[in-house]
Amino acid sequence: MWAFFQKLSSPKYFYTLSGRLIPWFGWTCFVLMLVGLYYSLFFSPPDYQQKDSVRIMYVHVPAAWMSMFVYMVMATAAGIGLVWRIKLAEMIAASSAPIGASFTFLALATGSLWGKPMWGTWWVWDARLTSELILLFLYLGVIALNSAIEDKRTAARASGVLALVGVVNIPIIHYSVEWWNTLHQGSTVTQMITKFEAPTIHLSMLIPLLLMALAFKLFYATAVLMRARCEILERERNTRWVEDITTRIV
Secondary structure, eight states: OHHHHHHHTSHHHHHHHHHHHHHHHHHHHHHHHHHHHHIIIIISOOBTTTBGGGGGHHHHHHHHHHHHHHHHHHHHHHHHHHHHOOHHHHHHHHHHHHHHHHHHHHHHHHHHHHHHHHHSSSOOOOHHHHHHHHHHHHHHHHHHHHHHOSSHHHHHHHHHHHHHHGGGHHHHHHHHHHHSOOSSOOOHHHHHHHHOOOOSSOHHHHHHHHHHHHHHHHHHHHHHHHHHHHHHHHHTTTSHHHHHHHHHHO
């Protein structure tokens, strides 16, 4: 197992492997996204209180899940890069930041659209919303550090420290609806998984929600692999194997 991870951490091996995985992830994501959107828009019923505005959930909830999931992947990769000085881990962390920021912005934007008809306002300084906004600032901070520092290894160490410090915000986001009295409702799906409770959301809504969540995860897998491949080509541009690839392309 350790030998496999050592092999996987090789930029050349990862570049080749990711090139094979991207089409599988990308096309599966495309199919699941189409099916999930069809079920969300035409099969899933309107809510008895929220009416058709509940359909925002099928984008908002997966985006919010992914905003935290990507951050944990980024922080884990950054930690591995800091401890073991693995360049590929630093590239994964750097590649994840813009994608995670996009998911976080999408979660905030769709949450605002959903909040207007439900709460009567676009934004409130709710604990969940505020901590999610802080998450966006953390992503932007990581992106800024990676862009501002010319040396990639130094930039990776600086942004890695920030990413690890920001991990404390993830449990705050997750448990904010339990720790404080907020307008934001609790996560029924998370409670079902972690506490083995019966789902409080009907299957006609749960199935498209899970389909969209899986599609979002596959989108992240596709996007991060594509960005990581670009990072590898940029950082390894002076190596023989990258020169051979560029020569074949030209």
